[in-house]
Amino acid sequence: MTTINFEALFSASPNPYVLVDLSLTIIGMNDAYLRATMRQREELIGRNMFDAFPSDPDSPSHRQLRGSFDKVIREKSADYIPLIEYAIPLPDNQGFEERFWSATHTPLFNEAGEIAFILQHTVDVTELHRLRNLAKSTVLSSGPSALIETDMFRRAQAVQQANDVLNAEQQRLRGLFQQAPGFMAALSGPDHVFTMANTAYLQLIGRENIVGKPVREALPEVVEQGFIGLLDRVYHNGQPFVGRSIRILLEQGDEDVQDERFLDFVYQPIFDPNGHVSGIFVQGHDVTEQKRTEQALRESEERFRAIADSIDQMIWATQPDGFHDYYNQRWYEYTGVPDGSTDGEAWNGMFHPDDQERAWSVWRKCLETGAPYHIEYRLRHRSGAYRWVLGRAQPVRDEEGRIKRWFGTCTDIHDFKQAQDALRESRERALRTEEETSRLASVLAERVTELDAANEEIQRFAYIVSHDLRAPLVNIMGFTSELEGAQAEIERLYRNIRQSDPGLLSPEARAAIEADLPEAIGFIRSSTAKMDKLIGAILKLSREGRRVLAPEPISMAQMFDAQRRSVAHQLLERGTELVVEPVPDLTSDRLAIEQIFGNLIDNAIKYLHPSRSGRIVVRGRDLGSSVVYEVEDNGRGIDPKDFERIFDLFRRSGVQDQPGEGIGLAHVRALVRRLGGTISVSSRPEEGSIFTVALPSHISMSSEAA
Incomplete structure (x- = not known):
């Protein structure tokens, strides 16, 4: 801290000086200042300037002096008050004497360049001010000396008035600044x-x-x-x-x-x-x-996009007026157009010219009435060809029934339409045999079943998307942490009471603190952890669903042999044998094939019957354009009423004594469908199950759902 020998510096000066720190506490003054203010040094040292020389805080003189000090601290430069009226107390509590002063406030800095003190130099101009007032009303107002003094005071008043205006404006601006x-x-x-x-x-x-x-x-x-x-x-x-x-x-x-x-x-x-x-x-x-309405919104959008991009169908969304502003990745993969190029009304240009007017008319009517959108049209594929597509859309409404968004899907039905045309031609020409007609009808029936199943899956995903998966879970986890913190405090208080006065604790309170509360918090924590794990599994599933398929020739015997080696430890531990009979090869996506049969074999090992040695058999047969594989086990078996539900997300069958989230078989079915195939199960409880997977011998463009 900078120190100043004030008396040594200013004791000889005839002008009054006083030194204050930044809190306006008086540090020192010279004798001239004491004479001018008619005070003793011990009366002033250590006191605040406005305590030593009190005044009404709302008076102009108080605000004028306070403003000058504040300005020096704020701007780190000297400030000058040409004229200020400031009464000083008389000795022995005899009242106050009116005085007029001219003051200069100069900042003093320490070695670090910071303001340490403020030096006030004051001049008592009371007599000169009174003389000037007297001169205005008497003959003394004439003459050069009076004119000089009058002009000097006029200038001083002008400066002071300007300062008053500036100080008032400054206070107004500081008020605005603070507010x-x-x-x-x-x-x-x-x-x-x-x-x-x-x-x-x-x-x-x-x-x-x-x-x-x-x-x-x-x-x-x-x-x-x-x-x-x-x-x-x-x-x-x-x-x-x-x-x-x-x-x-x-x-x-x-x-x-x-x-x-x-x-x-x-x-x-x-x-x-x-x-x-x-x-x-x-x-x-x-x-x-x-x-953060932005991070949360971004995370929600990312979850929606992840789920939408994992679905085999093309997904799109519009604003309430029908402006298209979202397409999932499958749309761009299918059409081959650049991202964003079909926003707005540009989507209609993707249709066959003969279908554009009809599609636009149906869509406009749906926008006017709010009715669901349902139409078939020809959509330009990335190959340049037009393929038949089924378009559907549903409005999403708010609590008052107003449409907030439209969500729609496009499903490639070109093969279905071609089959319809082929069937129609066969009937018209009567050139096909009854067997061929039956086969076409079977293909049509299978395709219709697949489309219905795919649409049902879309609805389930739409339901999941319509709810915020993670936000409630995060809130529950946060409140659970707060409950755990409160539990610790309750238990501490409980121990203190039990030690000091056990009679205050009822049996119900003991049970609540020792058993009920820990059990409830533990249940909440385990449930939220399970939910978090499920959400993570869904996101993993969505990421895998966006992968572009890469067909290649696959030796299925080698693939099953590799999978047998990967589960050898589990087989040995469970006393189970995995038998791979002759199986046909195929051309398909290797990673998808490995995931399909890896899941099926893992499930067979997981759900073995506890009372007998396990036996798993893999076999297959070649049907020409397609191949069929079977994974048979002698495990617990599946109730017939659960044959369909086991392929649904989060749905499982039988006793839930094995870890899992109910996602594996749903993932298997999604992969099989994406490869253009089907999967089914036959089983008897307590005897075993057979999962049958039918796949194209060679995966083709037409088998890739859009």
């Missing part, structure tokens, strides 16, 4: 010393008393975050810096606790009259909450 909704602060000098900070700024940083401190000292945690470097750059190059959603970590009370905030702000350089940067003005807004 501004955004955070603001002013920094001075190369060390970026705080000279002002409004209420919003202090609330943001969670601390007070920063005026007069450099940023490095007031906010030490921002140094390593790069903000000092930004301030230095603005100060030296004179160019403002604008930040958008900038992340900052601020200490809140406990130094180990940091609050993450996101800010929009500007560092604006302040220039002195010579054009040099003298400081920096900081202004901005806390956008943390907005960054």
Whole structure:
């Protein structure tokens, strides 16, 4: 701290001087000041200036003097008061004497360049002021001397009036500054010393008393975050810096606790009259909450996109007026057009020219009435050919029944339409045999079944998408953590009471604290963990569903042999044999084939019968254009009523004594369908099960669902 031998410096001066610190506490004064104020040194030392010389806080003189001191602290430069009326108390409590003063306030700096004290130089101009008033009303008002004095006071009053106006405006601006909704602060000098900070700024940083401190000292945690470097750059190059959603970590009370905030702000350089940067003005807004209706929305959209992209159908969505603004990845894979090129009304240009007017007419009527959209049209495939597609859409409404969005699907039915045409031609020409007609009818029936099943799966996914999967779970986990914290406090209080006065505890309270509460919290925690695991599994499933298929020749005997080696440890541990009989090869996507049969074999091992040695047999046969594989086991078996539900997401059959989320067989069926095949099961409880997978011998474009 800088020390000053005040008496040694100013004791000989005939002019009154007083020295105060930044809190306006009187540190010292010379004899001339004591004579002018008619006070003793011990009466003033250590007292606040406004306590030693009291005045009405709302009086012009009080505000004028307070404003001058504040200006010196804020701007770090001297301030001059040409004329101020300020009464001083007379000795022995004899009242107050009216006095008029002229004062200069000069800042004194320490070795670090910080303001340490303020030196007040005062001149008592009471007599001169009275003389001037007397001159205005008597003959003394004539003559050169009176004119000079009158002119001097006129100038002094003009300066004082201007200062009064400026001070009033300054107070108004400081009020606006303090009440501004955004955070603001002013920094001075190369060390970026705080000279002002409004209420919003202090609330943001969670601390007070920063005026007069450099940023490095007031906010030490921002140094390593790069903000000092930004301030230095603005100060030296004179160019403002604008930040958008900038992340900052601020200490809140406990130094180990940091609050993450996101800010929009500007560092604006302040220039002195010579054009040099003298400081920096900081202004901005806390956008943390907005960054978070945005992060939550982004995560929700990502979940929707992940699920939508994992579905074999093309998914699209529009605004209430029908403006198309979303397509899933399958749409772009199927059509081969660039992302975003079919937004708005451009989707209609993807249809066959003969179908465009009809499709637009049906869609416009649905928009007007809110009726579900259902149409068949020819859509341009990435190969350049037009393929028949089934288009469907449903409106999503709010609580008041207003349409918020339209969600639709496109399903490739080209093979189905071709089969219909072929059947029609066969009937018209009567050239096909009854066997061929039966086969076509069977193909049609299978395709219809597949389409219905696919549409049902879309509805299930739409239901999942319509609910926020993770937000409620996160809230439950958070509140569970709070309950666990409260449980610890309750148990601590419980132990204290049990030790001090056990009679206060009823049996019901003991049971609630010792058993019921831990059991309830444990149940909530295990349930949320299971739900989180399920959501993770769905996301994994969606990622795998977006993969582009890569057909290649596959030796199925080698593939099954590799899978047998991968589960050898499980087979040995469970006393089970895996027999692979002759199987036909095929051309398909290797990873999908491995996942299909890997899941089936794993399930067979998992659900073996506990009372007998396990036996799993894999066999297959070649049907020409297709191949059929069977995975048979002698395990627990499946109830016939569960044959379909075991292929649904999250649905399982029988006793739930094995780990799993009910996703594996749903994933298997989705992969089989994507490869253009089917899967079914036959089983008898307590005897075993046979899973039958039928696949094309060679995967083709037409088998890839859109």
